[in-house]
Amino acid sequence: MIFSLTLNWPPVIEFGPGKFSVIPDHLAECRKVFILADMPFLNRAEELSETLNAKGIRSLISTDVVPEPPFEALERLPAQVKAFGPDAVIGIGGGSAMDLAKLVSVLFTGEQRPVDIIGTNQVNRRDVRLITVATTSGTGSEVTPIAVLTDTREKLKKGVVSRYLIPDVAIVDPELTVSMPPSITASTGMDAMTHCIEAYTNRYAHPIIDNIALEGIRWIGTHLERAVKNGNDLEARTAMSLGSLYGGMCLGPVNTAGVHALAYPLGGEFKISHGVSNSVLLPFVMVHNLPECVEKYAKIAEVIGVPGGSSPETAAKKAIRKIRDISNSCNIPPDLKSLNIPESAISAMAEAAMNVTRLLDNNPRVITLEDAERIYSNAWNGILE
């Protein structure tokens, strides 16, 4: 096999319990730091601010994080940040906080508006240092060139993809994830699992990324239930942080596919969180993709510890069921009707999903409008095949 790939990862990834404390080491030449933090991490942000202050570095803290950020969230924040004039931006939190920080870091100067940068390679530049600090094990945004916005008018999520969104430093500190409640641990963890599975089985799957994705599936598949059951289990948290990091490392080079495409309308229209949307849809999209993914699903079965089947087909089906079982045992809603989505919404959602061509194109098996309707319908009823 002859293959090519451009790998764009942050030049520094600080992984491990306690790594939050090394953030100041990466700000040596900065004078003013803007910190955007999810509210529950305000105290950690303040602690960081004090440490920086002792080193003569000023900081401005904001907790103005809107979940699944709409365009409007980027109307007031950049102006405040511009007035402060930082030379570094730090995002502390889940995907929304980190994505917002990433977007602010390229938008605050006012040179480009949010609408200008939607799509791929539309960002012109970034002049400040950018540090992401992940507090969930799910999004992987700490290492990706991607940020996602909600277009509230079109009721659809839209992606910004640019090398200028890749942080200079990613901090992945499992201790920060210990306080996550079980429901968030579960949905963000299954989101990370989805990143790995969609990268591994991607139409544009790549040997370099396959290896990372499969490791991610292994770490998450063997530790998510433990992390949900006991949030203080630092071993399980460390494993989940690594699995999530691996998921994020896949997202730049290969990116996601059908699950994410079909999840977008759930977020845009029904405000279902990104993690829950992906978790619920994952097994149903896997069933659709099965004909193209038998060998790879069989490999997934192997790494998540499902006893081997009599044939790759049997093992592949067992993998799908095991993924659904992990999701269910973590108390993720089993189907769309449990999310109070009306069955009548299916055809509009399927039409909306068809617009996410950027991700649908990555899917290992074509998803037509009819396929999307059938997948949503199965996911609504909770029918796995």
Place this chain on the structure above:
Amino acid sequence: MIFSLTLNWPPVIEFGPGKFSVIPDHLAECRKVFILADMPFLNRAEELSETLNAKGIRSLISTDVVPEPPFEALERLPAQVKAFGPDAVIGIGGGSAMDLAKLVSVLFTGEQRPVDIIGTNQVNRRDVRLITVATTSGTGSEVTPIAVLTDTREKLKKGVVSRYLIPDVAIVDPELTVSMPPSITASTGMDAMTHCIEAYTNRYAHPIIDNIALEGIRWIGTHLERAVKNGNDLEARTAMSLGSLYGGMCLGPVNTAGVHALAYPLGGEFKISHGVSNSVLLPFVMVHNLPECVEKYAKIAEVIGVPGGSSPETAAKKAIRKIRDISNSCNIPPDLKSLNIPESAISAMAEAAMNVTRLLDNNPRVITLEDAERIYSNAWNGILE
């Protein structure tokens, strides 16, 4: 398991056939580029220079690469480079060319002398862009924070380790490796294999790096003989480039161990190339390390396609033999006496190796002076056990 790690890799790794041509994309904001190239790549350097010239970027080319560079090599080069005043340095070649380019990039301003930066974290800064272009599949230097110099007085290799030596862009283009003669393909390939095996079985081995190292062992173990046999086999070259890249990715976080420590005196005293020194010593050090590495060697056996043994011990021994067989079938000298090293040199070499504490400390099993003498003696006689 709870674990921590700092990952420092180049923010851009361009991997694949033809990637040499994207170098100018990574020099958009540069005006003057210093190119240090191994002589056989002078024409490629000139081709690059012309492309840059058409974009208004001036360049200065040097082929002043000394193999296993001594300190003196860094006496004249930095002055020439300073006079030119580049804002980017590109190293095109094997480990020596890339290491020299890395060293020049931090030394040419004259702020620090070579002797000042020996050791870990002694480099103060780097103000120019640095791009490494690998033309062998071996060193992995294109992605490491390491450069190695020969101390001709002490007759010993000395390492410089610094985050300022990590390039901004690493170009790994298998097409550049096609012209490598079989002997260099073999020794550099076994060097890369050594990086992976020493990282995987390291005393400070790490789950994140284990995965990369084992993939490297797999790609190299299954493709080196093909690449040696037919240099134009681009599939084998691509596999070797990836294996070598993986080896390099291990070197920052975990680094090498006993093989490299024992190889240093062969280079310093007898001018045996780095690749050959490591290749010849590898199986003999593996025998010494076996008691601490049974499970990991058994895993190596698995990934390089050695039929399973009746026990992990059997599989582990088969792995050592297979590594030796690959080396031999690539026409690497089987022992130290074939390298014309006098048997009488063993005790002095063992004493010299004992000074490489930085690497000996990484070895999975303690190597005493007596152990080193025994390993050299077995390697001299070609006695695998």
